[in-house]
Amino acid sequence: MYKLMIIEDDIMLCSMIKEHLERYGYSIYIVENFNDMENEIFRAKPDLLILDINLPYYDGFYICKAVRKNSSIPIIITSARSETMDQVLAIELGADDYVTKPINLDIFMVKMKAVLRRTYGEYSSANSNNSVGYLNLDAGNFQLSYKDKLVALTKNEYKLIKLLIDNKDRITTREEIFEALWDTESFVDENTLTVNMTRLKNKLSEAGINNIIKTKRGVGYIFDYSVLKGEENEQ
Template identity: 45%
Template sequence: MFKIMIVEDDIKIREIILENLQKWGFDGLYVEDFGEVFNTFVKYEPHMILMDINLPSFDGFYWCNKIREVSKVPIIFISSRNTNMDIIMAMNMGGDDFVQKPFSLDVLMAKINAILRRTYSYSNIEANVIEHNGATLNLKDSTILYNEEKLDLTKNEFKIIYILMQNSGSVVSRDKIMRSLWEDESFIDDNTLTVNVNRLRKKLSDIGLSDFIQTKKGQGYIIL
């Protein structure tokens, strides 16, 4: 089932859109805390976003830009602002379409269906990010984002934190991590793993993620 996230300040409009999406068989969610748009996106993992421009605190252009840092998910702007400059900005910021208020629900649904078919017909529907306690791991460019700080990871660092975040709350043995690092046939011994983990911990600490990776003596590592 396709998941669609609604970022709309007008309560009546977002409820009408949500009701219509559900009639079409979509799973819908609208944002209520407009300071948590990005975090809601990461947790909900929608296949499309309907984004108003005029929002409390930060506008839709800002949130579109933040989401584009980690994802190519389709974004349709919905707004009463209809100047050429608004439409051009929406497209330049990464929007896929623009719907002017007041709008026809039939036209909106036609646009949603067309973009979903075009985007997902020939590709797997998979999340591009993993989120845990405010840290967002981008699977496409091997970066981790925390409190507005983005960190570039080496190949081995990415593999280590990827397997730990995939199994957050569970201990991952050193052997399992080393096997994942051996996939490219470059031998990683026990001491090399320790060096890689320590280097990764230092990097994470530099962006505020101290003690993100914890050691379970005699067992392995865990992210809680």
């Protein structure tokens, strides 16, 4: 049974979500002390965090960023803010998904189950490692290493680079990426993919790998294995 934590100051909405999730067998923990949210999260150790943006004391963006410094717990942001930039910011800070209010519980359940499945279920890859030349992926710690450089990745960044490596030297379509990262070809704004891809490219550059992901306009992306070819023979 998954333990889900709800951080929401709208009492009626919080109760509605809690009752709905409990019908499906989830264990629900509700945060009531909004002045000590960060410590309460780490004490409770939930499997997934449902986090509102507009909260007393600290907003959801702050809490999301603070949690991401120490934990890879999946986070779903809920907010009445439907502007694209708010959704982009949430993803940039490490949220796994974003649900706008008023909440459609059917869509919310689809997104929540997909996040849990990607993290703990059939799409989870916590026991595998991937290597291409000097480029290594550590699935257990969501890290990328290249020669003497080590870079931390978010879960989505890890899943994205893994998918591209698995499909190296062929185009990975946007639809394939949507399905692998968000378990859907709907409900996801194109900007979300662009943000994740840009962040991944920046982290590869930080590790010393440039121009290895090529954009195929209107189709998808390709991991250009030729950038690293020959490194296997050096090892």
